[in-house]
Amino acid sequence: MSTVEARAGAGLAAPAIVYFVLFWALPALAALYLSFTSYDLSGTPQWVGLDNYRQMVTSDEFWSSAWVTLLYTVFAVGPTIVIALVVAVPLAKPGRFRAWLRGLIFIPAVMPLVGATVLWQVIYSTGGLADTIAQAAGVGARPWLTDSDYAIWALLVMVIWKYVGLYVIIFVAGLQALPANVFEAAAIDGARTLRTFFLVTVPLLRRTFTFVIVVAVTGAMQSFVPAYLLTKGGPVNATQVLPLYLYNNAFSYSRFGYASAIAIVLLVVLLIFAFTQFTLVRSDEE
Amino acid sequence: MSAIPRRDLLRGAALLTLGGAVSQLTLTGCGSDDQPVGSSKAGPQGQVVVWMHEEPANTKYFNAKIAEYQKKYPKVTIKPLYVPIANLDTKLSTAFTTGAPPDLIKVGAWTLAERASKGQLAPLAPADFGVGSLDQLKSRFEANAFAALTYENQIYGTPIDFNSVHLWYRRDRFEQAGLDPDKPPTTWEQIAEFSQKLTNADASKVGLQWQLADNIWAMLNFIPLIHGLGGQIIDESSRRGMLNTPEGIKALEYYGSLGNPKLSDPVGAFGLFAKGTSAMLMSGRFTSSLIPAINPEAKLGKTFDSAIVPSWEGKEKVAAGYSWGWMVAKKAKNPFTAWHFINWLTEGDNVDQQLSATGLVTPTAGWQKLASASDKASQQLEEQIPYTDFGPVLPQWTETIKALLDSLESVIHKKQDAKTAATAFDDAVGRILK
């Protein structure tokens, strides 16, 4: 029996194993090797030992990018999850109207980033929609993308706008799987049910949370396309997240060895994070 | 230092999993591409793959020209690929990595040094142009035309989209500010003075606005300032950053004193100028058609106009220029035909057609006399060519100029004073070029 099970398991997993070995494990090994070399995408990788890592830890740009990445991850993941959950609770109830609302919120998520960023560049430009709203709100126009203090937040607003719908859908699904009585009690319509929400609904959604957090954090820490397209990492590198710094080093400066070293550092950080999460998941399962 | 042959490591991935048979095939396949297809005897034939960036007007013109050429030389197939401009370099870098690049590329001349230093490009061979010597070839172009296309005394390409940056200004804004629109500023000191008059209280309208947050434009904006003062960005022989000098700091301070970096437009400084938010712009010949495309209400000669690049009072004029180049990959299978095609594009009235259809200048000798070059901006470009500087020629150009951009940005955004920013740049250059 166990041989049957083992054979079946191996058979079902085989395509995935082949895929992950070919497209991730071997390239990861290549990246690990290249991180100890100087490699400009042509010629021969030159072994340089720990030079890349040494250069990384002494580079202000690396540390500033690491800080921006931390900021970006925390403030992309946190608000997205909170907003998504708060919105998902009333939206999780059945009904055609709510289905429509879910669909509307989801639209930004299906828009290619290339299109979305141009839209937001227009919104954020001087005299654009963001200024109009800010003026109507009495805040006054702001240099959204051109001030290093604002740009990261402007970027985050776009990112949250873009992805919150996706997480709403995941939470709605998670909520709908809860027993109906809990779910009904959890609608936010008063102080008492607000407490139910925090004491009952949120704890019951723990597994959904785990999944969402792992996905959102690993996604945020690897994403560079929004910053790359919206601000090119500027102004004054204020929005240069680590993956963008990596991408620039790899493909603009042809320092593939150095870029690989950054990737390995990111990998280690994310592995620690993922394994922590997995441990939590596991303790949750048994 | 140990070294592993270039692709062995990466190929390992394929070998490990696909077994010997496939790699055997590809290995034998690698060795067989050293026979050039066309030659001066056989004439142009075979396939030429061309990559360039996407630009609607050019795409249309170029496709038409390919059809025309293929009709004339039926044995040739030209296969163009139009890549979004932001991604062209990434695409090229990866293509060169596999050793199977396109035959012909049109890229910014500023990336030439990097590609040439990696041995990716073939030096220009006069024979491919049907001439006996390089000098003969050069004589068919403007005198300064190859300056941007030379690396370590080797020419690697022919110029196209040749530009020298000069001054653009809004006549309407000048009038509103009580300035004479027929007397544009001629010195940087005047520019500063005019800018002051053209800037309103909250700096929502400004005088001269630089093109910010962009590598190549950072260089094009800054070179006239620092070179005009007799300074240098880097010393190419000693490979040192030179911003932390009196000239460098003065240029940086001047750069930081103009415009408002917080103004924002999806088309950057071009958009601000097109809408009249800024009154002056340092830009190239293409500006005359770009501005009305952004804002149809802006009209050349009426709303805006152009002038020669300013100089520092009592100093020589220095203009910054850039050029794109046609280059042929060293591994091209068909270099003769590629160059033949490029040469053909400069023959007859093709240069004239190209200029009127796309606004791209191929600086062949006498181009300025063509019908399509009769406009003011073309004449200004022609006038500036002798004193046009194309900036440093470095394999590490992108990273170096990014460092320059960082320093310029931190000065104009008031994150650092000029001295600190200059030092930061020199340090960065030290690291990059070591």
Place this chain on the structure above:
Amino acid sequence: MTDGIRVEQVTKRYGNQVLFADIDLHVQDGEFLVIVGPSGCGKSTLMRIVAGIEPVSSGRVTVGGRDVTHAHPGDRGIGMVFQDYALYPHLSVEGNLAFGLRAHHVPKDVIRQRIADTGEALGLTDQLKKRPGQLSGGQRQRVALGRAMIREPAAYLMDEPLSNLDAALRVQMRAELIEFHRRTKGTVLYVTHDQVEAMTMGDRVAVLNEGEFAQIGTPTDIYERPATVFVATFLGSPRMNLLGATVRPFEEEVELTSGELTWRLPRKGLPADLPESVRIGFRPESVHMRVDDGTPAYPLAATVSYRENLGNESILHLRDSTGRAIVARLPPRTGPRDGEPATFQVPLADLHLFGPDGRACWHGIELAADGQPLPWSA
């Protein structure tokens, strides 16, 4: 079909841990055998070994005389009913019943016929198109049974099938299962931790503890002649009272001293090699109010700590003079009041003696079986 189920010399190890070693069990053809034991005793694993869900480490399993030790679960000729039914929630009742037949490529018309028959036998004819989620607990139970039946297995395996039902339904389903067995005469191996199920349903009961069968026998046998302290205390509620005692030969009798109690048992009928230290066992229902009716019984002085009135009976929690807890089960509204001292008695025939190894050395009932007059001393 003959020979039921045989488990021979089966050993199951997980890594270094031995769950059970060289275990034997024979479920006779047509027999309803219940394995009972506390959770974690290995009873479910044993059943899963028979089912083929768990591989054996060594040993042999036969079903209907056929060696199935290494056969796929689907090829063992067994039908199984799972603890929480394990019905396929996305399939209709029909789909659930047909699943196994389809897997065995039984012709369509045969499947249709068998579904109809099974549905009728189990009163599910009107539910065939419904999904498990739309059924009541009892109906689901019947579907689970039907799924096991429909393939006409040589033996049935039932893994705590009633444990998730509420009390009333459990009684009803218990009756249905007994009726099912009577009707089909199928061989059933039934696992439960519930002693009531074990006692009421099994032709025989096998008590499993820590990987070993403590006793296999008829329910009566197991209740009246528990082979070990474990069996004695596991079956019966409230559990059997146990008092440690020392044994001293005393002329023709044997004196058992336990705290302030001194009971003398006739030497005759007792094993000769009675250990020096034993445990005296008697069930709560064997503690009676003292009456001198001549039945041989031993006195027991104790005080009532508290009582539970269950309506049909009273459970008295007693404490003797040395503070040991003893439980008595009396008819309702009888016995002394709380806090009152009283003297109870325990009939000799209801006594059990267990050695220090936990094995029974003597059951009072064996004397009674002899029909001899029993002396009783004070």
Place this chain on the structure above:
Amino acid sequence: MRIGRPLTAVALIGFVALMLLPLYSMIVLASAPDDGDLSGLGFHGFALFDNIGQIMTDGRFPRYLMNSVLIASAVSVLDVAISAAAGYALARLRFPGRAALLNLVVIALSLTPAVVMIPVFVMLSEIGWLNSYQGLIAPFAASALGVFLVRQFALGIPVQMLHAARVDGASELRIFLRIAVPLLRPALLTVLLLQFLAQWDNLIWPLIAASEQELWTLPLALSSFEGEHGIVYHLQTAAALISILPPLVLFSFLQRYYVSGLTLGGVKR
């Protein structure tokens, strides 16, 4: 307490309105005949259909759109198949290599795609898969996210049910196809949607892996509106508007399955 209900509704509609404002602005921009106005609030001229017409008759845009649909569909279907099998096996079967696969999945989840791009590129070039649909599809044929999600979900399938099927005589493959797959449907649809969207947005890979315009995809088409000196954004937003439609159709089609019980291995056991 009852007052809360209309308040919730108002807050909800307010939030949705806020989400939709940029989209409204986008329609305004996409409808403009030129790039002059930036406020994005009021229409000045309505040339939406002209703009869309101009894009669609360009010749390449419809082709890119079709490629995107094709590649995103192929990738997401493949990913669903491979992730379903692997995720189920990881959660519910014991087999040699299980721990290794789980580690691979976590590594893949944590590894920045930019660095794997070059080795994968070289590898595909060695086997001649550049410039082909398979070269665009294979590198995304499975996803760590998909395997991870399916595994989480499959942990919610009671083991008993699988045992029941085994006792019923079903082969492991039959159990996977007839029991696990139907039960995993919500998770599989989620994987389908997530991967479809990821491919819909994939900019870099089609760019570098394909050198034939016939193989390029939508993000490249959108990027192509960006020229050397800025961007033609009224056309680009119009193109972006078109590109919303296919995934939106897919989503509304999936929504009724998708939302009907994605437990993520949730509270049900």
